[in-house]
Amino acid sequence: MSSDTAEKHLESLVQQLVREHDPAGSRVEFLGAQYDLGLAWVHFEEGFGGLGIAPKLQGQVNALLADVGAPMCWPRNPIGYGMCGPTVYTHGSEDQKQRYLRPLFSTEEIWCQLFSEPSAGSDVAGLTSRAVQDGDEWVVNGQKVW
Structure with missing residues (x-):
């Protein structure tokens, strides 16, 4: 076109x-x-x-x-x-x-980001937290600032 x-x-x-x-x-x-x-x-x-x-x-x-x-x-x-x-x-x-x-x-659902780390702040590329599968669950490893 x-x-x-x-x-x-x-x-x-x-x-x-x-x-x-x-x-x-x-x-x-x-x-x-x-x-x-x-x-x-x-x-x-x-x-x-x-x-x-x-x-x-x-x-x-x-x-x-x-x-x-x-x-x-x-x-x-x-x-x-x-x-x-x-x-x-x-x-x-x-x-x-x-x-x-x-x-x-449509704004029927509002999305946000909810992360902040001591060394990364809200820089998604600098995040170090990880989710690790443990059986049927996921365990999140990392730190949050607030």
Whole structure:
């Protein structure tokens, strides 16, 4: 799909979304419909909130929706939208993607990060805690700051 074609397609989908779902109505319903149309993360594949197109086109979707006062996911669920959703999409199983992505984007579920270590703070790359399987259970080894 050419860039011009993709932009026109996105504009058409946003118009459909706004026509069929009141931006001033239920936030969860509106964002769920946005996800279903592939306008959540446009670069994700179809069926997982995307259309399989260039990520730079998400800005066009966001601008069009902002122009009509539509609710946005990221102010209410920034960790979920910016970190957890892409991680589930990239590394999750098909079942995990089906289970988590739509409720995360619609803000039906709010995601957060709850870790802090003495030498890493909230730097996920510096974490040293590990989960070790012990029979049927997992034991988390490490320290938390707070």
